[in-house]
Amino acid sequence: MDDLMRIPCVLMRGGTSKGPFFLRSDLPADPAQRDALLIEIMGSGHPLEIDGIGGGNPLSSKVAIVGPASREGADVDYLFAQVKVDEQIVDTAPNCGNMLSAVAAFSVERGLVLAGPSETRVRVHNVNTGKIIEARILTPGGELRYQGDAGIDGVPGTAAPVYLAFLEAIGAKTGHLLPSGAPQEVIDGVPVSLIDGATPVMIARAETFGLTGSESAQELDRNTAFMARLEAVRLKAGQRMGFGDVAQSVLPKPVLIGAPQRGGDLAVRYFTPWSCHSSLATTGAVSVAVAATLPDSIVGTAMPDLRLPTDLTFEHPSGRMAVRVETDAATGQPVVFVTRTCRRLFEGAALVRRRN
Template sequence: MSILSIKATCMRGGTSKCWVFERSELENRELPMEDILLRAFGSPDTRQLDGVGGGTSTTSKAVILNPYDGDDCDVNYLFAQVGIKEPTVDWGSNCGNCSAVVALYAIEKGWVTPVDGTTTVRVYNENTGQIIIQQIPTPDSKPVFDAEMVGSVYAGALVNIGFLDPAGKTTGKLFPTEQYLTELSTNGNTYATTLVDAGAPCVYVDAKSLGLDGKSRDEWTAVIDTRLSELDDIRRQASVLMGLSKSKELAAKAIPKLGVIGKGSNGADLRVQMLSMGERHPAMPVTGSVALTLSTQYDNSVPSNLLGKTTKTGISLDTPSGVLQTFATELDGLPVVGVARTARTICQAVINVPTSPRPTELGK
């Protein structure tokens, strides 16, 4: 069996673990980029035993970076959600948590020179055409790793992540159906939803549609687990309505994202349970929080109805990993919506990628 050696860096960004590759490591090799990633992560295999993947949607992620060619940004960033059960790589969206590693990586690799105080790194996300403004405290021109964050065991470098003018980057509109509230039905049940595109295309389902109004987090978990197939059908219907796919069957697994939201708990404005690749998400996608924050600014959306008002400021979200605070501000007259995350480098490695066919490829 021949081997392809690929340099990579393992980093934690927010509540995701990401393998970071420089684009030059993946291009012009004897295998296509998707095949390299699938073999590197050990897919398709629910355990990802023969690769570096972690067997969950939050630990099967690749970040591909190179210095930006131009003056508008500093770093070009391409995100890949690597399939676990299926030999697929989804390029259709961005991961906000993984984006938290980009500025730190650029500083550590010398692509961006840190200043004494706060270093700003402008990141271009190739998947969505989104510019992300990242700021890292760098006293004495060095990142410090003392910031703690809910959902992570160890401290990391604080990264403020702001999505610049994020509305409609994938579909062309903040509300792709031009409706703030859309009712969707499946299996005899009707769900009140808001379909919104900011950060990533998202579907937000009113918890009342599942009978979860006023219920505990444990009750949410029990009911949502019994409705995963229904909720995925709602997500696939939304994919068609948002113009992301021509049919439910052709809907991508990664987008649109779907979340169940209800009235606030634990002192937060709203409670949220996101789904990821057909399963409950253990935390909160940053891109999902951007979409949710922007949708609260519009009357009669599911989020604003649950809040009982519209708001143009950030909101607090009760997530499975703790309370997350978002912010909403402006830069040069354009809206900026985001969150604070932490990031750190875990290890640098050489991944030995087998070039021989996977069993799923034999006979093709």
Template sequence: MSQVPQIRIPATYMRGGTSKGVFFRLQDLPEAAQAPGPARDALLQRVIGSPDPYQKQIDGMGGATSSTSKTVILSPSTRPDHDVDYLFGQVSIDKPFVDWSGNCGNLTAAVGAFAIHSGFVPRERIPDNGVCTVRIWQANIGKTIIAHVPIHDGAVQETGDFELDGVTFPAAEIQIEFMDPADGEGAMFPTGQVVDDLEVPGVGTLKATLINAGIPTIFVNAADLGYTGKELQDDINGHAEALAMFETIRAHGAVRMGLIRDVSEAAARQHTPKVAFVAPPADYVASSGKTIQAGDIDLLVRALSMGKLHHAMMGTAAVAIATAAAVPGTLVNLAAGGGERTQVTFGHPSGTLRVGAEARAVDGQWTATKAIMSRSARILMEGWVRVPGDAF
């Protein structure tokens, strides 16, 4: 039996919003993994514990959900007027690949804090008490994100009384601004329409809003699929037929958005696009047991990530929701009652979330200047992560 010593790599395990991930500084990675390619992907998969046919990630840092099978690499920014370059890798749980096609909005909150902790922000820019502004270059999608991180006694403030549904304990509030969130030279609506007829074999022709903002997202009406918008994870994730239907919608929507050429390519692009269904506000009981009143929300949204209904809401999908809500006539806007809006509060499986966005039409094309939301972040563990030396 061969014996290969383990190596150890400096790493930090952080919660950001309703996600968790393993954070690395680029310079701390083994030399073979400091550049994009198979070695980096293999290393990150081994760190997380993938691919795992048991879908448990017992032999790694992952938590066997899309929200916890995540990695982040930070480095000094190569862009003017930015502090840090942020690269996000969504690690597949049961397949041997890392998806680099999009951002993680939830972990963005942790990026700002990690950048300060790791020395990427000059000391003179960090107040003794107040807020430190961290300018982040999101390398996956080529966008600027601004994190406003609270500082107390010269250090990142992590504890506080800000409550985020989907996160058990309160923490300090971090405001995130996603600048120019539309993906691809401002092409918010890749088909040129705010609502399309999306033909999905085996499902039918669905009204759909296809938007590139925050992350490419396909919005459909809950009622068109036989749902109410009040569903929780078990209502969807326990039904293989439902999951297969959503994956078919996602694949055909991806082709319509120009993200892939053929539906067969969707399996290798699990992170994007997202698919979500919307409905007008209604009373429901969240997964925590808390009753959400229809009068406290503008609409209901449920979204799938990596093939499963998300337990709360992905941060990038929340940006898409905010942006779509700001454009009259989208399915999101109509579910919220229509008209002009700069913010909405939506109900998700774990509770509610308020998001805002600014959108305007220029020469007949919609564009967004920014989207705003609040999250929180906290270091859970720091030190070294260990992997077998032949893992990459």
């Protein structure tokens, strides 16, 4: 074992994603050294991530790095890292709201935050975006609770609820809700809305591509002609949003919307971006909800009678996701609330080759 290093970590499910959680102090401070370590830990560069602990899927090849807050008004820092499966690349440009839903519990477990007598509110500074999200978790008697009756589509069974309030969702990466200045525009004949909410997204109507928006994730992934066209539009959207060449970046995320088929308010298909999400990213749901408040956006024109406060239900491949949209009395901006769950799955240490 002398040729191996042990790095403490906890494998956690957050929402519909999972991955290892690390204390920032247990990883190299240098980003290049840190990313090289994460690639080895996850087994990136192989479709099964067979030589690491990654799950061979974008939703299970994610990493959360947590530490003391570096921003005033926050309790902890949370850096999200998307470790690509087939390529040895770590992307820290996006945020992940699903992994975020486990940050408060991890912070209490590791002593970064003191548990309250009945519930604990943790103000999380997302280092990727610079924004603060408030997470509320149940801690009856000062003890963290994972078991409960809350269920979310895309995850079997039930667990204790985690309430996320995206207090600063507007302009997560660019500082502007509308980075290109327009609520709706046309790229290669495709009407789109370029929205920078909790994550930057490119929203289009499914019907523009001859789809309904209620297709399965597998059906969309197999439609190579559609995926190629969607990527071509996304690349130009990235330029218009000020990101430059996004061929190797996961931002912006493409989103298709369509007429609901199962009693919801909208059918949503979210891409990661080179495959369709099996459910719906939390940050994606927040960005779509924020777009709904803009009457002239792709989403706004699909929901012309929207009035705040309101509860919205988005249909996704694995079921539905409910969000609540209110107006912040202080800023006048929309605030989106999402209910998620999380669970601690495994704790121990990741073993990596010792570097000289």
